[in-house]
Amino acid sequence: MFFAHAAVRVSNGTIGQFGDFLNAKGLVYGLPMVWGITAFELGGSVLLALGYFVRSLSAGFIMMLLIGIVLIHASLGWFVGEHxxxxxEYSFLLIIVLWVLAATAEKHPATL
Structure with missing residues (x-):
């Protein structure tokens, strides 16, 4: 899901718009931040799917989702669709999934 989200951002050319949005929220360096977020989503999702650095990547994605809730989603209410x-709601679901994934990851160096 994270890979698709970032890939659409790149293919639709909306990285600049997202950077402007972050700048409007009072963050400086919005465009470099969006490129960092996008790179993390692309690379991190592939590594996560392959089972590498599961705990660290899950923590990073959870942090990203929490910030997204604060900056974007909370003001739009709870429901994503229909209502x-x-x-x-979807961000919270992803947080729970990532939390369970991290908690159940095998304890060897590649999953840390």
């Missing part, structure tokens, strides 16, 4: 638009 709302762009709310927090």
């Amino acid at each position: 709302g638009t762009g709310g927090s």
Whole structure:
């Protein structure tokens, strides 16, 4: 899901828009931040799917989702579809999934 999210951002050319949005929220360096987020989503999702650095990547994705909730989704309510638009429910689901994934990851160096 993270890979698809980032790939659409790149293919649709909306990285600049997202950077401008972050700047409007009071963050400096919005464009470099978006490129960093996008790179993390692309690379991190592949590594996570392959089972590498599961705990670290899960923690990074959880942090990214929490920040997204604060900056974007919380003001749009709880529901994402049908009963709302762009709310927090899906982000919370992903956080729970990542938390379970990290908690159940095997304890060897590649999953840390």
